[in-house]
Every structure is written in structure tokens, then in C-alpha cells.
Amino acid sequence: MDVLEYELDPRGDIFLTLDNVSKDLPDKLLDITKVSGWPNELNNPAIPESDQRKPANEGSPGNKIDSIQTPECPPRRLLKIRASSKHLILACRQFERSLQPGFQEGATLRATGSVRFPIRDWEAVPFLILMLIIHQRTRMVPKQISFQRMAEIAQLVDYYECHEAVELFADLWLTDLKIKSGTPNSVRCAEMMLFISWVFNQAPAFKVSSKYLESMSTSMISFDKLPVPRLIQDEINLSRRTLITRIIESMNKLFSDLRDSGVQCSERCDCARLGALVKGMHRIGILSMSIFSTLEGISFTKLAQDCRKITTPASACGKASYNACSIYSTVDPVLKVAEKLNVGLNISQFDNLRCSNS
Numbered sequence: 001m002d003v004l005e006y007e008l009d010p011r012g013d014i015f016l017t018l019d020n021v022s023k024d025l026p027d028k029l030l031d032i033t034k035v036s037g038w039p040n041e042l043n044n045p046a047i048p049e050s051d052q053r054k055p056a057n058e059g060s061p062g063n064k065i066d067s068i069q070t071p072e073c074p075p076r077r078l079l080k081i082r083a084s085s086k087h088l089i090l091a092c093r094q095f096e097r098s099l100q101p102g103f104q105e106g107a108t109l110r111a112t113g114s115v116r117f118p119i120r121d122w123e124a125v126p127f128l129i130l131m132l133i134i135h136q137r138t139r140m141v142p143k144q145i146s147f148q149r150m151a152e153i154a155q156l157v158d159y160y161e162c163h164e165a166v167e168l169f170a171d172l173w174l175t176d177l178k179i180k181s182g183t184p185n186s187v188r189c190a191e192m193m194l195f196i197s198w199v200f201n202q203a204p205a206f207k208v209s210s211k212y213l214e215s216m217s218t219s220m221i222s223f224d225k226l227p228v229p230r231l232i233q234d235e236i237n238l239s240r241r242t243l244i245t246r247i248i249e250s251m252n253k254l255f256s257d258l259r260d261s262g263v264q265c266s267e268r269c270d271c272a273r274l275g276a277l278v279k280g281m282h283r284i285g286i287l288s289m290s291i292f293s294t295l296e297g298i299s300f301t302k303l304a305q306d307c308r309k310i311t312t313p314a315s316a317c318g319k320a321s322y323n324a325c326s327i328y329s330t331v332d333p334v335l336k337v338a339e340k341l342n343v344g345l346n347i348s349q350f351d352n353l354r355c356s357n358s
Helices: 029-034 085-091 093-098 104-112 124-134 147-160 167-176 187-199 203-216 230-260 267-284 300-308 327-339 347-353
Strands: 002-007 014-018 077-083 115-119
Touching: 014 124, 077 085, 077 124, 085 093, 085 124, 093 147, 104 115, 124 147, 147 167, 147 187, 187 203, 187 347, 203 230, 203 300, 203 347, 230 267, 230 300, 230 327, 230 347, 267 300, 267 327, 300 327
Parallel strands: 002 077, 014 115
Antiparallel strands: 014 077
16 A cells, blocks of 8 residues: 655654545645645545445444455555644544543553554545644645535534634635625535534524525435534425425415405406416426425425416406406515515524534
């Protein structure tokens, strides 16, 4: 196995090892900023299929890294980072706990003077960026990173509980990526934006991204591999469902009123409106849908847009003021009421879920 060694502290007593890192990482740490692809590429290679078939308890943090390679697997590259326990303990509550005397790592450190930490769950580049910050090697820390890298670093900060250590750089990145003031342009972008804003306690961005997810998601939000607290996920999914069912109930009521009530304009006009409404609701896919349906494939925003597009022929009504009998004039006020409910979540209502140092 090809072993790459980066030294953050020449007297460091912690050896952090990351398996299967990019072959394009430079041999010397000082050259890291000169490499093409830094800091947004240089991702870990895909995990070999032979490793993916291993039992879940193999290869988890704390287990030894396998050194035996199967013949068909390409050679792996291992990154060994020499770090300081003092820096890690001061910056990260997770390392502080792990290096206590009552834990195996802490006992080994006190008995032998050093300890090896296998790190198998993270991308090498964001982990290295975090270690550079913690060890005050700030000249090598990038001033600009991609949205994806920001989300990966947020995962590390959340896991290792080192919010204060990265605060200055996080603020720089948040501003550059316009997370503090921007608006998501996709559901995946909103998922990452919400997670990042949660980790770094950015209330406006949290509200904007949760509002986007409530209105634009077409299915249950699960935040693919992002550790967003379950309560936040549930609140967003509940809000989305509430908004959509509000429209469905309103459209069903309009349908029932036209079908069951007396003449509202004229028999001809009422029948034309009822027919147009039935056809429109069928086309949208909500004619036979109830509030108990799964609502998969439907977003609140698109549903509201489609409902506003349901029209009746102008010739169906003999009145001079056709707008008074149009479906739009009835539907639009109801939709506006529902749209006012799409406000997003307040980050403060989840303060009890936070770690004390975040």
C-alpha cells in the first residue's frame, strides 16, 4: 500500500490514518495548495466492491485498517496525518472524550506516548482542511470552497464538535457562498444549505432553505447522508404535507360546491365551470386524491401554479363580466391564503437539540 505522510506537528502524538485517498494528493503537505483540484476535487476513489460486501462491523472507526489487498483490487493509498493531541483536545469535544483515560485511545496514549486513529468515514480533503485549521496552519486553508465541500466540512464540525475552532473560516465561506443571503436553486442545494445553516447557526438561511424545501419538494425529505436531526426533518415534511393538503381540500370544496349547490350564475355557466374543474383536477392528478394520499411527485408550488391554470371558456358565461365566474377568481384567493402559510422554520425552536458548544 502506498503511504502518504503529512506532518502538522513534528512532535505530534496522534497519527490519523485515512484509507483509500486520492492518488493526486501531493507527496509533500506544503505543495497541497499548488495541486490542480485543490480544494474542491481530489476526492477519495470509489470503495472497491469487495469492501462494500464486507459486514457492517468491518471497517468502522476504531477498527484496524486492513492491509491485505485482493489481487483484483487496485493499490490503495493511505494518508497518515501526524497531529497534536493538545490541539485536538482543545478544539474538538469528540477527541477530548476519546482521549480520556477511560477510553482505549486515551489509555494507549498514556501508556505508549502515541496513538493511531483510523479515520474511514470522511473525505480526505475536507478532513485535512479541518486539521489545518485546528493546528493553525492557516496559510494552507482555502479562502474559497464549493458548496459540496462546505457541506462536508459542516459534517465534520458537527461530528467532532469543533464549531468555535472553525468559526472565522466558516464565516468567510458562508459569505462567499452567499449562504447568509442567497436562495437555493434546487432541492439538493436547499438540503445542503439547511444543514450548513443548522451547524453554523445561521437563522435567515435556515428559514429560507426550509421554506424552499416545504414548497418545492416532490417527496419526503430525507437529507441524503446529511445528519439533519430527525425532528427538523419531520417538521419540514409535515409542513409540506399540510400545505399540499390545504390546496387539495380547497379544490375538493370548490368541486363539491359547484356540484351540489344551487345555480350560482346560470346552468350553462355552472356546468361549464364544473366540467373545466373536473378536467383540470384530473389533469393535475388530484381529482381522486385525498388528504391521506402519499402526495409523492407533488410539490406545493407546482400544484398552486397548475390550479391557477384551470380555465373555463369565456363563451360559457353570458355575463358581461366573465372574470366574476372564472375558476381563477375563485381559486386564486384560496391559494394566496395557503401560500401565506409557507414561511419556513425558525432555527431557535430547535435550540434544545444543539450541543452546548455549537
